[in-house]
Amino acid sequence: DESLYGCIHTHGMAFTLQERQILGIHGLLPPKVETQDTQAMRFQNNLKKMTDPLEKYIYLMGIQERNERLFYRVLMEDIEELMPIVYTPTVGLACTQYGHIFRRPKGLFISIRDRGHVRSILDNWPESNVAAVVVTDGERILGLGDLGVYGMGIPVGKLCLYTACAGIRPERCLPVVIDVGTDNETLLHDPLYMGLYQKRDRSQAYDDLIDEFMEAVVEKYGQDTLIQFEDFGNHNAFRFLRKYREKYCTFNDDIQGTASVALAGLLAAQRAVGKPITEHRVLFLGAGEAALGIANLIVMAMTESGVSQDEAQNKIWMYDKYGLLVKVSNCQCEAFVHDSPGDVQSFLDAVNTIKPTAIIGVAGAGRLFTHDVIKAMGTLNERPIIFALSNPTNKAECTAEDAYKLTDGRCLFASGSPFGPVTLSDGRVLTPGQGNNAYIFPGVALAVIVSGVRHISDTVFLEAQLTDKELAEGRLYPPLSNIREVSVQMAVKVMEYVYAKGMAFRYPEPLDKNGFVRATVWNTQYDSFLPDTYDWPGVNFSPKTKSE
Structure with missing residues (x-):
């Protein structure tokens, strides 16, 4: 059973003997029960042997697919070293090579040919409690230009930082690429390119598709779903921000x-x-x-x-x-x-x-x-x-x-x-x-999500500034190694602001906002698979108690 075999990859050899027996995976793993500490050490040792950034990127993304909590633990523990791999600058190189290093799909792909069916495509996404969407149409990826669907690496990388920097649960994050073609002639002649082989559609159909996408996201996930626009061309970036900012909970990170x-x-x-x-x-x-x-x-x-x-x-x-x-x-x-x-x-x-x-x-x-x-x-x-x-x-x-x-x-x-x-x-x-x-977008996103903000004004970003306390060692920015704490403090600060200005919609208003934010932050420790009743996707277990 694929769903049973897939559960091996959530904890790997950290499953206890009892969990292995209950899940039906006893014998599918070596007999040793490992701690997450040991798994992390193996992960880190393998990374140290690699010198090529793209090789590290491929390895890291593979671990993310197989063991998400282990991936985020290692990323968070060595964020200064690994952020340039999962984010800029290496993610740019990964985008240019996306079709060549492809292993398995991540995120949601919506093309111009899907007009009229965007909601049904969203229904195919396995998670129903999405709080944050990062979307690109791939036209202006970093300083690299039009990469079409190869731009998927950007939403995936951004959402990695939502989780690593601000503790937003990964299953609540949805990366999306909108494929309307590409004007990149190299990609249009590349047999490994994975998007539509057509020039970028700049007609009314493009606007209609974006409208349909925005409406479908809100219809499925709610009005307070955060939609972050990423690496759209200049003209579209500005006009979509003007068009949608008062209607949806959205912002453009590039702007x-x-x-x-x-x-x-x-x-x-x-x-x-x-x-x-x-x-x-x-x-x-x-x-x-x-x-x-x-x-x-x-x-x-x-x-x-x-x-x-x-x-x-x-x-x-x-x-x-x-x-x-x-x-x-x-x-x-x-x-x-x-x-x-x-x-x-x-x-x-x-x-x-x-x-x-x-x-x-x-x-x-x-x-x-x-x-x-x-x-x-x-x-x-x-x-x-x-x-x-x-x-x-x-x-x-x-x-x-x-x-x-x-x-x-x-x-x-x-x-x-x-x-x-x-x-x-x-x-x-x-x-x-x-x-x-x-330093900015994960903390802002966390505050917006926990406060139920429906419209994000520029004043929120004016409020989202680093304080004297955070600016250590006389540097212009604090060390990246402290970014989780910076993001949490920023989320608290922004949360106080949006409630004071009547921009929040989640009530009752938490009195202890610092404690409230910290209580929502996702951690990388493994969950136990020994609850009072076992509920594994696609698998039916009889109710049991832990003592049994």
Whole structure:
């Protein structure tokens, strides 16, 4: 029986003799009864023997399929080392190779040909108590472009962090890819590609499919089901956020999550610089969804500190592949388009003309913070702020080593992908901060789920900031090793805010929100298979007592 044999993979050799006998798997495992500690040691030892990140990714995903609790235990115990494997940057490489390393499907695949049948497809998903959905259409995967259904690795990776960082139960998480084709010619000619062999559908049928999907999710799982949009193309990302944010419990991590973690870094930097955020001038490299999301949240933070919206917007400039945005246009970034400051032919010219205190790279175009740009920032500022936030690592605007060494260690640096510590000529060792969305979205998601929030405003992400207590060792971000506690504390903080503002719908309101949140957090210890009555999917057992 497949369901019986499958139960071996939930605990492996940790099943007790009595459990093996009851489940009918006695003899299907070696006689030794192992502890989870021993299983974790074997898992970790095997990982240490591997040097190739993609090999580690494949091995980790295999363990997740076979023994979910063991997978999350090892991930949580070594989150700094393993997050770059299950998330950026390795998940990007895994997405490009998705059809080549495919073992078994994860998540739900909905194609443009499924219009009219999305609800029945959701009914095929084995879990009925879903609380969080992460969905992508694969058009803009990290800085890698259109990967179609290969983008499934992103929702899977995001939801891994929902569980590892915030303790959201894995069975309550649903990864989804919407397949409307791809404009990636390489994939369209790849015999191992696993999606529709057609150009990306940009007709009304695409919008109708997304509408049907949103309605089906809420109809099946409830109005407070969290739907996170991930790696949609810029145009669709903005318009879907505007279209759905007041109707569904939804947010876009590329716009709002990235904005929140970038603002957190700026607020941390202002403590080091001794200059309030209202006195900063920010120049963006890139003018897409991430740039606009960060810029809007910076404006909100500045206005909270007492400056007018116009004054705040005038402190923010954007530079994209066409140059400095200086003419009023019909673009999404119109609020940050200003009169020309002079002859600006390059990003270096923009730095020297605008004299920013901070440059933020979100263009996904590689090493565009050149040595001259970094040196100019070091000349203009005693403590220049340099954020190279594009993913994966080879798309970052500069390396941590260049940023630190070219400013004599004076810069405040953060990146989207991890960089190792940098040793300067004077012997100082500087640890770069990673502006990782994982500091924000798991904690926000946990708060939204436990509070029954139905609409997520930008003010929630303004509230979801790291505190002085969390910013240890003078770094812009706390160590990733502490991310579970950071996420829980953030969830409590956001939960207090949404109840105070009347945004929560789950009542009665918990008086001890800290205790309430911590009580909901999922743990990795094995459940016993010796309840008063045995209820295993697909298997009928007679009611017994533990003594029997």
